[in-house]
Amino acid sequence: MNRVMYTDYQISGNLRRAAKKGLLASLSKKQLIELTNKYFRDENGILHCAYSWMPITIKNDLEMEHIIPISRGGGTVLFNVVPCLSVINGMGEDNKATKNLLDWWEERDFYK
16 A cells, blocks of 8 residues: 555645634534545555546645635635645646536536
8 A cells, every 4th residue: 555645734724724714613624634535536546636646646735725716705614625646636727726526527527
């Protein structure tokens, strides 16, 4: 099983951002790791992106992604965070970044 995991900075930074906006911010590192290991690893222990199911093998490629972005009112809580490749969660025009999941999903070729 690859040991790619979240940094304390990723978690604490997102907790602070959500709390600063008055949103729920109660996710612990333990909760996030348990969620990731239970739902986003395959039978070989490989960690996968929640959206593309591409393997995440390098620590720098893993991001803690909010399904409903903080900028749109989503908190940093267990039911709103998934592992994501940085290339999908990035700030480019084609990336999810601050978009709502459904809005982003409908723009994908595989949705059509």
